[in-house]
Amino acid sequence: MVKRTSKRILVVGGVAGGASCATRARRLCEACEIVLFDRGPHVSFANCGLPYRVGDVIESDAKLLVATPELFRERFNIDVCTETEVLRIDRPGRRIEVKDLRTGELRWEPYDALVLATGANPITPRLPGVDLPGIQVLRTIPDTRRLRDAVARTRHAVLVGAGLIGLELAENLVRRGLQVTLIEAADQVLPPLDPEMACYVRDTLLKHGVDLRLGETVDRFAATGDGGLSVQCASGAEVETGLVILGIGVRPETTLARGCGLELGALGGIRVDEHMRTGDPHIWAVGDVVEVRNRISGDWQLLPLAGPANRQGRVAGTDIINRLAGRDRHAPPPSLTFNGSLGTAVCEVFGLTAAVTGLSEKALRRQGTVDFERVYLHPGHHASYFPGAKPIHIKLLFEKPDGRILGAQAVGEADVARRIDVIATAMAMGATVYDLEELELCYAPQFGAAKDPVNVAGMIAANHLRGDLPLAAWSDLATTDALLLDVRSEAEYHLDHLEGALNIPLEQLRARLGELPGNRDIRLICGVGQRAYYATRILAQHGFRVQVLSGGLQTYRSRCDGYTAPSAGSGGRRINPP
């Protein structure tokens, strides 16, 4: 029987984390009173769909509403107060003051458990003119409406910031027929990726006509005479446009938390434990407003992603009921906790998919990790003998010497998310590259290969750790005095090759060992790395000091061209002839 109780659970913020928390709490406890507050007119809307609503891919605002207030009431017996702002938290009194934004009425609401799911706000840089009309952000359904109106009235837009939202918006604005200028301060798009992986996305943006300005910052915005805007950049460049959208990131909305003295982390998010409890035993926090532990590095991070927010809501909802209602446990399974995040993310731009999980090389270097290695590969997304195979560019990062997987990035036109999902799953289970070697994945000609790209990534990494595949760093390619040995065919070599490279095709290598110096390092290079590996095995056994440049010329091109910064270690050796 339902134990009658007057316990009140108040949830501030009704999107992913807050809505998940409220409904989970209801499923575990019929007796509690649950109220959801949101400042905006909607709860439980599909934040991640907003760019596609701008692009008319999603055909109505209604589609974005995952659940309406009515559904919350009827299905879950949860009261929803939209357009209601929570002004402050009285922790000793266990109550919050709320304001009905429609009537202006103020009232106090008591709680037994309070959940802060206040999310994050778009960052607005303090630049001259940033408040001009026509400069917008995209975070809510009303934002989407404003943007759609603006899109209908202009032929050109400037996007500031080339992160996930910026890229999705770029695609959707082009879909709507706009010319797009995309300005990004970093020297690459998609910051979660390393630059030599992000370059594939950059090339796709350029191919689809996006005017991409990397390494560029905005100095000021100004109004033009004709009702437009002028975006003035640090380089001196000036872009005239009808619409500016700021997509430079979000910042946790911690006004309430700060107001009542809850502990914040160094990154500005609320600190919580694995049950999503704050330091106050009656207050939980979930979603974009909290800091989470990175599962690989252990570091705190901000991670405004819907998947983790939903799981956090489920964890908090469970913990609240366990605490408030002391619910009976039938079995002793592992308790539901949030154990940090890998940061798995995916983005599609003009048919190209980029996905990532775990740490990037940039992130590893930033935190001072040195005992790691990375391999590159460029396999087809399915067997090459079946028509239509598209390359997937993969970078796998792993710890030395034990082989624990630290991160992976993949970019390609097909089945990219699948490979990152597999690696993310392996990582969640603490896998090493040796585990990847052995995975038994779906194979039919149109779905993969007898050795799936993920298997091959594991094999390359394991070959390295077993000592069978010494790897050279790309970063000293310009300065090394090692012999560069290109083992592709003569025809391939004559098409293009690295400056100064010697060519001995793999098939001739055993017969031409005499041409190689025994007392000099040899760096082996081919198209994507496979033939160089074969050559390594031949030469190493004959006593030559060999190393492979992982990923071959395909990776070299992505490292050294265009906008990639010197810090990425491009090497800078020229490719001859062109």
Next chain:
Amino acid sequence: MVKRTSKRILVVGGVAGGASCATRARRLCEACEIVLFDRGPHVSFANCGLPYRVGDVIESDAKLLVATPELFRERFNIDVCTETEVLRIDRPGRRIEVKDLRTGELRWEPYDALVLATGANPITPRLPGVDLPGIQVLRTIPDTRRLRDAVARTRHAVLVGAGLIGLELAENLVRRGLQVTLIEAADQVLPPLDPEMACYVRDTLLKHGVDLRLGETVDRFAATGDGGLSVQCASGAEVETGLVILGIGVRPETTLARGCGLELGALGGIRVDEHMRTGDPHIWAVGDVVEVRNRISGDWQLLPLAGPANRQGRVAGTDIINRLAGRDRHAPPPSLTFNGSLGTAVCEVFGLTAAVTGLSEKALRRQGTVDFERVYLHPGHHASYFPGAKPIHIKLLFEKPDGRILGAQAVGEADVARRIDVIATAMAMGATVYDLEELELCYAPQFGAAKDPVNVAGMIAANHLRGDLPLAAWSDLATTDALLLDVRSEAEYHLDHLEGALNIPLEQLRARLGELPGNRDIRLICGVGQRAYYATRILAQHGFRVQVLSGGLQTYRSRCDGYTAPSAGSGGRRINPP
């Protein structure tokens, strides 16, 4: 330096396992002599591509050749003897007798290590007329040529056997414009799946005009006057056709192994250890000719799949060189072994994908497992708010009470292999359903959902194990005296519902508790299982004895209709009105 050695490695059979073994051995040892023998004209061809060559999807035989004898010689210094049959093994003398099929010449070849990669042969049933011209199998490139000739001369084909090859052939023959009759002795297609999952594939075959005869066996074949064939079935049915293709499975080709007294398993495959060693310290065996341990049940099984064969070849090649050449190990990583198989497999038929990993419910029952449970779900392959979401039908099997995953099956039009790959990866790492709950997978609107289908599968299973979601068996639905409570909307209920079911829409349930009997079991049912779960949580907390029928009416329909056998536990309760 390469230690000069006269060690000879002979590999019998040059497709997946044999070719992988030979090339791996070469990469680890330049000094050994390696010779590959194959009875047929080709080595290293893409067996899995043959049905698509018949269907002209793969446009030439040359595309099927993954590597030619020339490539083996030039790139790997491996001698390839095609059209050379190995007649017998002289184990004491460590030599094999071979016959050049072109010249008839016999000779002995000595070995230090012998690898049997003799594969498997199609099973030909001993039926009257089975040797008539026009009755074929598909296993080699020459088979493909014969089939293509036959396809060009006929308008109708009979396929015997609805396994992976049979289904792929059905699609490809239809693609070539043929009428196809598919005869299968079992009451379902695709034996690795459970019948209520295979039914989705059956429906797709029927929709595309395949004349499917389940539960039917062939008695005899006869020639008709006009050069055609008559297939006479046990039911009395007779099918006239121009072409018969037998696809009822394969049998390990163990003639050589048996001839020299190597140990075979009960299933007729060669017994090997985790290094792919036979009982003879100089003989290894890999690929379709060996029995492998199922990683979940521990039972021996035959598993004629390319992925495991490739990995086995790699393991054997490594072990051979470790033994023969005593190669130095730079580091102490885990040694390369073959640790059994999950049986991950995938098949696409007319745009519908079916994939499986681990054990089916049939297999679990066959081996007498009782402490397991299964859940069904039917989520979209991506967020429902993004256009184009296709349902994926998922069945997850797991152990009680610990939640270890035992198997999974999925069928749908999009992203099916991805979900089975994720679950196969989790299973390889020993995961439980609690691990699936927490996986952090790629989410953007077109790629998944904040709670991915795999997360949801884990959540449903974990809800059950935590005691929050009691499950009823579908099998006693016809005989149970429990109240059937349908919690869909009235409109849905009136469209169709289970005979005798009471309807109280979820949204009205809290207000109508008085209509429910407190002393009678209640089985909750809805469309796919989600609303029934919500209803369970309400009713259980009010003391009602409730259970959910997992997967809802969607699963019920797939369990009870058409060809599904009574043994599958359909229940047999009628759906009203139609």
